[in-house]
Amino acid sequence: MKTPITIFISAVFLTLFSFSSTVSAQDLYFPDQKWETKDATELGFDSNTLKQAVDFALKNENSVERDLRIAILKAFSREPYHELSGETRERGGPAGLIIKDGYIAASWGDVDRVDMTFSVTKSYLSTVAGLAWDRGLIQSVDDNLTSYVWDRTFDGEHNSKVTWEHLLNQSSDWSGTLFGLEDWADRPPREGGIDDWRMRELREPGTHYEYNDVRVNVLAYSLLQVWRESLPKVLKNEIMDPIGASTTWRWIGYDDSWTEIDGVKVQSVSGGGHHGGGMFINTLDQARFGLLFARQGNWNGEQLISGEWIHKAKAPSEPNANYGYMWWTLKGDADWGQVPDHVYYAAGFGGNFIIVDEENDLVIITRWLDTSMLEEFTEKVYDAFRL
Numbered sequence: 001m002k003t004p005i006t007i008f009i010s011a012v013f014l015t016l017f018s019f020s021s022t023v024s025a026q027d028l029y030f031p032d033q034k035w036e037t038k039d040a041t042e043l044g045f046d047s048n049t050l051k052q053a054v055d056f057a058l059k060n061e062n063s064v065e066r067d068l069r070i071a072i073l074k075a076f077s078r079e080p081y082h083e084l085s086g087e088t089r090e091r092g093g094p095a096g097l098i099i100k101d102g103y104i105a106a107s108w109g110d111v112d113r114v115d116m117t118f119s120v121t122k123s124y125l126s127t128v129a130g131l132a133w134d135r136g137l138i139q140s141v142d143d144n145l146t147s148y149v150w151d152r153t154f155d156g157e158h159n160s161k162v163t164w165e166h167l168l169n170q171s172s173d174w175s176g177t178l179f180g181l182e183d184w185a186d187r188p189p190r191e192g193g194i195d196d197w198r199m200r201e202l203r204e205p206g207t208h209y210e211y212n213d214v215r216v217n218v219l220a221y222s223l224l225q226v227w228r229e230s231l232p233k234v235l236k237n238e239i240m241d242p243i244g245a246s247t248t249w250r251w252i253g254y255d256d257s258w259t260e261i262d263g264v265k266v267q268s269v270s271g272g273g274h275h276g277g278g279m280f281i282n283t284l285d286q287a288r289f290g291l292l293f294a295r296q297g298n299w300n301g302e303q304l305i306s307g308e309w310i311h312k313a314k315a316p317s318e319p320n321a322n323y324g325y326m327w328w329t330l331k332g333d334a335d336w337g338q339v340p341d342h343v344y345y346a347a348g349f350g351g352n353f354i355i356v357d358e359e360n361d362l363v364i365i366t367r368w369l370d371t372s373m374l375e376e377f378t379e380k381v382y383d384a385f386r387l
Contacts, residue, residue, distance in 0.1 A: 028361075029102035030300040031291075032244060035284065038103040040384075045105055049384035050098070054108050056377055060370040061094045062351035068116055072273065075349065080185045080194055085254035086270060086277025091115050091350065096366040097287045098381060099294075111283035114248050115367060118348030119272040121279040122216055124251070124289070126168060126326035128223055128231050130309035131238050133164075137226045141165040141312070149225045153178075153218065158202050166205045167219040168325040169317035173203045174215045179257045179268070181275070183214045209320035216271035216326075217257075224259070230266050243288045243299050249281040271326075273349065283365050290346075290354040290363040314344040314356075336375045339382050360385070 029036070040047040064071040068088045076082045095109025132138045138148070141164040145154045154160055159174055166172035175183055184197040187210075203210075220231060227234050232251040240249065253269040254277055260266070270277040292298075297305040313325040321332030328334075330341040346354040351369035355378060356362075364381055366374075 028295065028300075030295075031102060031288070036103055037107070038100075038105065040105045043100040043103060043105045044386050045100070045384045046386065047384075050106055050381070053377060053380035053384055054096070054098075054106050056373070056380055057096055057366055057369055058094050058108055060373040060377070062368045062370050064091075064350045064368075066090050068273070068350075071350065072276065076187075076274065079188065080197075081182070082185070083275065085179070085181075085256065085275040086273075087252050087280075088273070088276045089114070089116055089280060091368060094366075094368045095283045096364070096369075097283055099287055099291055099363040099365075100385075101361050102291060109283070109367070111287075114250075114280050114282050115352075116273050116350075117279045117281055117286065117352045117367075118274075118350060119213075119278075120286070120346040120348035120352050120354060121251070121273070122271045122326040123346035123354065124235060124279055125216065125220055125223070125231070125269075125271045126313055127239060127305060128227070128234055129164065129168060129219070129325070130305050130313060131234065132223060132226050133309055134306045138164055141168065145222055149222050153221070158205075161205045163205070164219075164222075165325075167215060167222070169209070169319060169323060170211055170215065170326075171207065171209050171317065171319040172205050172215055172218075173208060173210065174205075174218055175202055176218075178214055178217055178221065179254055181214050181217070183212060186212045186214045186274070207319065209317070209323060213270070213272050213274040217268070220253075220271055221257075221259070221268045224261065224266065224268050228261055231269050239289070239292070239304055240285070242302060242304055243292055245285040245288050246282065249279065249285050251279050252277040283367055286354055286367075287363055287365045290356055290365060293354075293356045294358050294361055294363050296358065337379045339375070339378050343378075 040050050068091050092110055092113045092115055095111050097104060097111060098106040143163060145162050146160050154162060162172045162174055188197045223231060251269050253267040257268045258265050259268055272278045293310060296307040297303055297310050314327050314329060315324050316329050316331040317323055322329055322334050327344050328347055329344045330336055342359055343355060343357045351371050353366050355364040369377060
């Protein structure tokens with residue numbers, strides 16, 4: 001837990017950071033309801049090379065079906081008992097934005113169209129955890145969840161060891177069933193069968209990274225117990241409204257992921273579209289969220305989420321240096337050529353990405369890109385950018 005001296009030091013840090021951010025924010029452009037576009041050359045790009053990057057994104061559309069019901073069921077067909085439990089929406093075509101110094105340098109596709117964004121949702125979920133940490137609702141990411149969630153979710157010798165950090169960096173190996181979904185049935189190993197997967201030896205929390213949507217949903221459920229109100233409402237009030245996002249985005253859970261909070265039925269949202277649900281959002285709103293992170297959580301002089309949390313979220317974790325608190329990093333074995341390794345990004349099924357470069361005040365949003373082409377596409381953007 002945070003000691004009084006730790007809280008004092010954190011408060012001083014946040015005050016100083018907020019002050020410096022406020023001062024620097026006076027010289028930065030932040031979009032209002034109408035987002036200003038500037039000539040790419042004026043923003044430091046070679047316009048012809050940047051156009052080549054945009055053309056590359058348009059030509060390399062992801063192959064997943066436009067009917068995302070079919071795409072999801074096909075992609076996860078080997079998982080036992082997999083089915084759609086939440087809403088889906090037919091997807092659009094390739095779309096994206098390149099934001100430099102807050103301005104739109106390039107745009108392609110229908111950037112107003114609301115689409116599923118799959119596991120990019122996890123980075124929004126991580127942000128809601130950060131807001132709870134900033135406000136002291138979570139005292140320490142090293143706290144066990146048993147101190148916060150009083151039902152049976154974290155019962156047992158193994159699950160009682162799970163901390164917030166373990167859930168955030170996907171190293172908890174939490175074992176159980178949530179909203180009818182078994183943890184072991186999510187992305188099981190290629191080898192073995194149901195008995196092997198169900199009876200597997202559990203790994204010590206914090207020692208092994210494993211991407212698992214059921215455990216991500218356990219984090220969402222746990223945050224709901226802490227906030228005592230719906231997470232979409234928290235995100236709307238604390239982040240999306242202040243950054244000027246539209247009212248078209250939706251964060252959706254499963255048909256049966258409802259629970260009672262203080263006598264009121266509230267839906268526990270999902271951290272992706274693995275079974276449907278997750279974040280449905282347009283490209284412009286996605287870019288505003290990315291710009292908030294590029295600006296270290298400060299929006300036009302208002303510190304919406306602390307720079308200290310953003311530092312934690314993008315830091316490589318011990319179990320997987322390419323993964324932080326539900327943001328991907330380039331600090332491990334990832335090699336994106338000339339793309340700087342300080343870049344971090346959110347990633348979702350079907351080729352949905354938010355790429356953040358704080359040092360160059362650069363944000364790249366791309367949707368429905370062939371995932372295997374992400375590194376090449378990003379390199380093309382940096383080829384156009386005169387660092």
